[in-house]
Amino acid sequence: MQNTNLIYHKSVVYGILTILLIPIAATFAYALAQQWGATILPEGFTFDWYLQLLADPRFLAAFGRSLFVCIAALLLATVLVVPMIFVIFYYYPKLDKVMNILILLPFAVPPVVSSVGLLQLYADSDLSLIGTPWILIGTYFTIALPFMYRAIANNLLAIHLRDLIDAAHLLGASTTKAFLLIILPNLKKGLMASLFLSFSFLLGEFVFANILVGTRYETLQVYLYNMRQTSGHFTSALVMTYFLFIFLCTWLASRFNRDARQ
Numbered sequence: 001m002q003n004t005n006l007i008y009h010k011s012v013v014y015g016i017l018t019i020l021l022i023p024i025a026a027t028f029a030y031a032l033a034q035q036w037g038a039t040i041l042p043e044g045f046t047f048d049w050y051l052q053l054l055a056d057p058r059f060l061a062a063f064g065r066s067l068f069v070c071i072a073a074l075l076l077a078t079v080l081v082v083p084m085i086f087v088i089f090y091y092y093p094k095l096d097k098v099m100n101i102l103i104l105l106p107f108a109v110p111p112v113v114s115s116v117g118l119l120q121l122y123a124d125s126d127l128s129l130i131g132t133p134w135i136l137i138g139t140y141f142t143i144a145l146p147f148m149y150r151a152i153a154n155n156l157l158a159i160h161l162r163d164l165i166d167a168a169h170l171l172g173a174s175t176t177k178a179f180l181l182i183i184l185p186n187l188k189k190g191l192m193a194s195l196f197l198s199f200s201f202l203l204g205e206f207v208f209a210n211i212l213v214g215t216r217y218e219t220l221q222v223y224l225y226n227m228r229q230t231s232g233h234f235t236s237a238l239v240m241t242y243f244l245f246i247f248l249c250t251w252l253a254s255r256f257n258r259d260a261r262q
Contacts, residue, residue: 034048065133073136073202074195209221
């Protein structure tokens with residue numbers, strides 16, 4: 001009976017994985033095909049579409065812009081969120097319930113609504129933020145906040161924060177020194193997992209980038225949207241390159257998350 005259930009569960013899992021992998025495999029094959037029209041299989045395979053993509057300065061510029069905005073937003077989130085979480089858990093633990101509600105707001109408010117609100121807020125402002133990467137960094141910070149807060153908060157609960165700080169105080173260390181030399185090293189795994197997970201999510205963000213900056217600061221997703229009318233082989237190569245990069249970031253996040261749980 002147990003073997004039958006095991007076979008059934010494996011069949012369901014492998015069946016779902018096969019269904020999910022079929023469109024990815026078809027996109028990859030189309031990105032390598034020289035021509036693929038009325039035939040079942042491609043007429044030939046080539047890497048010309050990938051070479052054309054990697055040689056496109058517009059793609060490289062869009063990829064660089066996306067990296068800059070995502071990394072800047074994550075650095076800002078790290079500098080602000082990590083000390084904030086430490087203060088909440090050590091000095092004001094009751095605020096954790098409030099924060100658990102606040103971090104849901106980026107998901108409760110649709111990006112389209114947030115974008116329209118930001119446009120109305122800064123359209124007539126003296127700060128020229130619309131169409132610049134700085135407004136994207138701010139909005140990406142709010143997107144990364146829930147991922148980082150929840151991951152680091154779980155990490156703090158696992159390491160018994162108050163016990164470590166009290167032990168450091170008994171040995172003569174200040175709270176700041178204990179945070180820098182004891183707490184931060186213990187948060188490294190959870191922090192890295194949240195950073196890679198947030199990065200993979202931010203790199204695929206489209207609504208904020210398209211509405212707030214558009215082609216004035218073309219990111220990778222806006223570039224993909226603008227190139228949708230070109231060759232399908234070229235677009236497939238772009239999608240597969242993006243997918244492989246996101247897969248690598250997600251794999252690194254899961255690896256760090258597994259190490260943090262251990």
